[in-house]
Amino acid sequence: MIVVAAGVLSAVFLGAVALHHPKYLAPIFLAVGLLACRPSAVGERWPWLGPAIVLIGAALTLLTPKDDEPARRIPAWPGVVFFAGYVWLILRESLVGDDAFSLVSSSVSVFLPVLAFLLAARNLEVQRKTSNVFVWIITASSASVVVSMALGLIVGYGALRLGALPIGYERLGSGLMFPFSLTYGNSSDGVTRFLGLGREPGMGAIFIGYAFFAMPAVKRAILYRGVLLVALMGTLSTAGIGLFAVALGLYFVFGSKKRNLIVRAAAIGASVWAINVALYDTRFGFLSKIETVSNLDRTRATTAGIEAFFNNPFLATTNMPLSSINMVAGIALTGAPWFLLMLAYMASPVLHGGMRRWQTYAGGFILVTMLTSQPLYGSTSVMILVIMLLSSIRRDVPTLGGDMDPVTGGRAAETYPDRRVVGGKRGNGVKSSPGLLAPQRLQR
Numbered sequence: 001m002i003v004v005a006a007g008v009l010s011a012v013f014l015g016a017v018a019l020h021h022p023k024y025l026a027p028i029f030l031a032v033g034l035l036a037c038r039p040s041a042v043g044e045r046w047p048w049l050g051p052a053i054v055l056i057g058a059a060l061t062l063l064t065p066k067d068d069e070p071a072r073r074i075p076a077w078p079g080v081v082f083f084a085g086y087v088w089l090i091l092r093e094s095l096v097g098d099d100a101f102s103l104v105s106s107s108v109s110v111f112l113p114v115l116a117f118l119l120a121a122r123n124l125e126v127q128r129k130t131s132n133v134f135v136w137i138i139t140a141s142s143a144s145v146v147v148s149m150a151l152g153l154i155v156g157y158g159a160l161r162l163g164a165l166p167i168g169y170e171r172l173g174s175g176l177m178f179p180f181s182l183t184y185g186n187s188s189d190g191v192t193r194f195l196g197l198g199r200e201p202g203m204g205a206i207f208i209g210y211a212f213f214a215m216p217a218v219k220r221a222i223l224y225r226g227v228l229l230v231a232l233m234g235t236l237s238t239a240g241i242g243l244f245a246v247a248l249g250l251y252f253v254f255g256s257k258k259r260n261l262i263v264r265a266a267a268i269g270a271s272v273w274a275i276n277v278a279l280y281d282t283r284f285g286f287l288s289k290i291e292t293v294s295n296l297d298r299t300r301a302t303t304a305g306i307e308a309f310f311n312n313p314f315l316a317t318t319n320m321p322l323s324s325i326n327m328v329a330g331i332a333l334t335g336a337p338w339f340l341l342m343l344a345y346m347a348s349p350v351l352h353g354g355m356r357r358w359q360t361y362a363g364g365f366i367l368v369t370m371l372t373s374q375p376l377y378g379s380t381s382v383m384i385l386v387i388m389l390l391s392s393i394r395r396d397v398p399t400l401g402g403d404m405d406p407v408t409g410g411r412a413a414e415t416y417p418d419r420r421v422v423g424g425k426r427g428n429g430v431k432s433s434p435g436l437l438a439p440q441r442l443q444r
Contacts, residue, residue, distance in 0.1 A: 026064050027129035029057030030120055034134060035197055035207075037113055037380035041167040041174055041182055044199040047106075050380065051113045058116035061126050074390045078348040079118060082383070085341035086111055092335050096315050110380045117384050121391035131214055131388055138197065138211035139224050141181070142231030145194045148181040149234050157192045168199050194234040202374055203382075205240025206366055208232045209247070210385055213362035214392065239373035247365040251358070301329035308332040309339070324375040334377060342376055349389035359389045 017024055037043045037050030086107050121127050151160055160178040168174035168182070174195060175183035182195040196204025212228045215221050232241060301320050305328045308316035313336035324330045327346075331339045344351075349363030366385060370376050376383075 023064060023125065024129055024133070026057050026060035026120070026126050027133050029053055029060060030117065030126070030130045031133035031137060033057055033113065034117075034130075034381050034384050035137060037384070038109075039199045039203045039374075039379045040197055040207075040381055041165075041195055041199050042197075043381065044169060045167050047109055051109050054113040054116045054384075057130075058119050061120040061123055064123060064126055074118075074121060074387075075348065075352055078345050078352075078386065078390060081341045082114065082345045083111075085338050085345065088337045088341065089334060092315070092338075096317060106378055110378060110383065113380050114383050114387060117387045121387055127388070127391050131392065132216050134388075135211045135214050135216065138207050139215075139227060141197050142208060142211075142228050144179050144181045145196070145231040145234045146227055147179055148177045148194070149230065151178070152192065168195065191236065193236045194231065196231060196235060201235035201237040202240050202369070203379075205232055205235050205237040205244065206369055206374070206382060206385075208235070209240070209244045209365050209369075210362055210388075212244075212248075213251075213358045213365075214388075239369055243368050243372075244365055247361045250364075251361045298325050298329075301325050301332075305329040305331040305339075309336050313337075324377055326373055327371050327376050330375060330377055343371075345383070346370060346376070346386060349386060352390065359392055363389050 017028060033050050033053030033056070035042070035050070036046070036053055038047055040050070043050045089107060120130065148157075148160055157177065161183075162176045162178055164173045165176050165182070166173075168184075172184065177183055177192075177194075182197065184193040184195055184201055193201050194204070195201060196208055198204030198207060208228050208231055212225055212232075215225055215228075218224070232244060235241070297320075301318075301323050302325070304318055304320055304323070305326075308318070308331045313331070316332050316335065318332040320332070324333055327339060327342065346367045347363070349359050350367060363386070366382065370379070370382065374382075
């Protein structure tokens, strides 16, 4: 009943958008499709729903009129290594596997959406709106988590449970908590962990981390980022909280020359506190998990991946539990070539973006999370986030609304050839000489 109601409301909403804001139709399809792909809560049970929605969004992008800015140019090599990685998987399966059809089917469900986003990223307006829609969806779900956490402290989490939804891991299910927060499992026993919109808390933490760094420049950006931080803590994800704290601390220290000593010191203190929680918290801290069966299986799987890299890098196989728990462990299933190619792909925002840019820190957070605690194979949404980071505005590239400070939400003035943008508003056109390829920066 809840699923049917959600479908009807979605159809009404899309119809209203098509009538009143048609330029947002393609971005909405792309952002919703991204969040409906694996490893989201919806995509885990409905793996083809997200790719289908993304393809519709890409088709609508072709019908969306472009502004007169040049097409977005993103580096070609990440797409090349991504394609090569899946060629290797199909080749390897043909040599050692017995279910090539399943591999090809799952590969297509990843490859098509990524190609669709590569196409959509060439339209600057659609790309910018898609990122914003994605961020606001994550922020809205995070606001629900904050409300649930606050009410849970007063009346107890059990009183807020509304039932279960057919999404997330099939063996656990996903609980629905007032007002519309997803929980990991539907049991009233034990510690309540919020999913965000991921299939499990760690994946939800990745979405929240991206949204934090990609938050548009708005007046209440600090408040919205605070909501995202509280929701991140609500996931109780050891890796998500700890690695995000490191990324945020590095940004405050190295990411901007404008940070004064007090702000830098406060950021370092907050990061140290978050890392301390991720290590020592008795509910989900890393040290409390060292002797658990789950952590021992993770350690064995990661060790098996390292051994496969050196002993049998091409055709290794394993039946070990949690054998694809992270990118390193996955070497024993997909081979060293896949690991190296996808490592280059996932690291492309860090390698291409340069320092002192929010893309570098968001990309680094996602990369290290996938290396240490999350499986990459089949994680379509994570691979699409890499495309969004590559196609996002950098400080040395003109932006339609001015670049944003990833923490304060402040804008920087940027320009296009023959156009000036000041604080997100178009000013008088400023002509440039014919044939000028690099746009000039104007002062406010």
